[in-house]
Amino acid sequence: MADEADALAMAPGDVRERTEKAVEAMGFLGLERDLVIKTLKRLHKAFEYSQSMWDHVEMENYRMLADEALNLQTKLEKKRERATADDDASERPSRNVNRAQSSFPSTPRVNSYPERSAAALKALASNIIQKEEEAGRKKMQSDRKVSAQKDPSLSLSGRGPTPRTDGRAVRIIDPSEVTAARRRPDNNIAHKKFKQRKEEFKPQISPPALRAQVSGSHDIRKKRQRLVALRELNEPGGEAGEVAHGSDHDIDRYVKGQCRHDDKDLSRGFEAIPIPIVNHINSETLPSSFFYIDKSRPYEKAFVNLAISRIGDDDCCPNCHNDCLSAPYLCACARETGGEFAYTSDGCLHRRYIDQFLRIKKGLSAERKHYCESGFHCPHERHKNEENPTSCKGHPVRDFLKECSSKCGCSKQCGNRVVQRGISRKLEVYMTPEGKGWGIRTLEDLPAGAFVFEYVGEILTNTEMWERNNEIIRNGEGRHTYPVALDGDWGSEANLKDEEALCLDATYFGNVARFLNHRCLDANLMEMPVEIESPDRHYYHVAFFTNRHVKAKEELTWDYGIDFGDEEHPIPAFPCCCGSEYCRGKMA
Ligand SMILES: C[S@@+](CC[C@H](N)C(=O)[O-])C[C@H]1O[C@@H](n2cnc3c(N)ncnc32)[C@H](O)[C@@H]1O
DSSP: OHHHHHHHHHOHHHHHHHHHHHHHHHHTTTOOHHHHHHHHHHHHHHTTTOTTHHHHHHHHHHHHHHHHHHHHHHHHHHHHHHHHHHHHHOSSOOOOHHHHHHTOOOOOOTTSOOOOOHHHHHHHHHHHHHHHHHHHHHHHHHHHHHHHHHOGGGOOTTOOSOBOTTSOBOOOOOHHHHHHHHOOOTTOHHHHHHHHHHHHHTTTSOHHHHHHHHTOTTOHHHHHHHHHHHHHHTSTTOOTTGGGGOOTHHHHHHHHOOOOOOTTOTTTTOSSSOOOEEOSSOSOOOOTTOEEOSSOEEOSSOOOOOOGGGSOGGGOOTTOOSOGGGSSSOOHHHHTTTTSOSBOTTSOBOHHHHHHHHHHHTTSSOOOEEOOTTSTTOHHHHTTOSSSOOOOOOEEOOOOEEOOOTTOOSOTTOTTOSGGGOOOSOEEEEEOTTSOOEEEEESSOBOTTOEEEEOOEEEEEHHHHHHHHHHHHHTTOOOOOOEEEOOTTGGGSTTOOTTTOEEEEEEEEEOGGGGOEEOSSOOSEEEEEEESSOTTSSSOEEEEEESSOBOTTOEEEEOOOOOTTOTTSSSOOOOOOOOOTTOSOOOO
């Protein structure tokens, strides 16, 4: 029974349901969904991602959540006010995280809800946790006394809380102690506001009805649904139990969807060919915080304009039929690639692109570079040291591939539509034996120039990406994000703002390319920028092609272009174990 209750608390469906209930309850107070989700994340973190957070959140009609949401609202309002003031004072907001943190003014605010810092919230949570543990210990001691009287061999004296299979300690909650620990003086504004709003709702919803709506814990039907969901999650490949190790992103994840990886097909049928997941090395499973998507999507603020009206008559071939490659004339879509299509009739990238790539890699051809016009406004450089930015080190000039698009008259099978048709090669995600974590290998021989996959992820502005990285640094998670800058055209834009420059991040949402490992210099894949829907090259596709023949079962690799010696980079590079004779990132 105890196990069942425990497992119930960990079921992702349960977390999602509880999140929704909390959002709904706060909606009655006029608190917005985004704010509530953010607050839940803060609480989640403050409770060290323990599922016991939910018990506290749901107590007393979500009183704690209402308090914290109002705290956060005040904080965000203050931040917005400050940002507006800063905007007036200077044109560009600060990007240096460390400085931004330390220079946060702490001016008291009049007529606002008292603000609580993350540290204070953490202190509050640890106070509650301590109380719980104390209560748990007391309860265990008394339980032990009873059990010892019944069966002396069950005595666990001196061992502390019972370890769970997931490594976290079980906390036995005594609600009366917890409530006492959280009780606040009567002049608690949030509580008053909450009570007042509850009064306002009285005519429409009686307190028991509200309670049923916001909690559902007494609703037998809901309980049964939870149990069914739990049973499903306990099937092989399910992720029951993983939630206990969740991060800040968990709540987002449960709001956005569930991540259950199917060992038979990572893509859940979204790709034409299934992508199996195999692990013959250890017992690790794929990260549950990763969700497979087959097409890139903007995260929040990225401006991606794919309007048909932006495709000019010169950028498409409306008069073509079937296959542009076998037409007796060269259509407009070949003009972009120098009057020749980029693909051969067997669907591979033309040899000239591979040769050019290899020449550049081997240093035989000078890499052409674009330099940001004003030098010091390079998005790559300016965040490193805002006070004293380094000048633009140049962006490689990329030869874009251009595929036929929605305004072209050819068919989906046209030879100039390779990347947009998606993955067509047999691939496998597997646990690498060299300690690189998961990797990708091909299950079939691939000729040179074969399209393998594109890099799919969330489309973020540079600002959003830095915020995401900084959050990871602040949380001391020691994790990496997996962004790829869409910098193919940065060099041609003067004063490109961080709010406009884009990148793809596949850390949480992405396709199989997210498991592509790095190899120094002699990797077998090369990346190519591809223009499909948008001729402006602000947003484009990053496609991977083989640069040589690759044998079945070989790992697919890419040279990330990491500068392993870059000490200014806020996230240290991983010690490389690519095994290449040209390795630049080996540990000493
Ligand atoms: C894009 S992910 C690739 C998938 C990753 N291996 C995984 O298990 O999720 C990049 C991360 O993989 C690991 N990695 C990639 N190439 C590596 C290499 N050559 N040596 C060691 N670790 C590597 C690093 O941890 C890096 O941050």
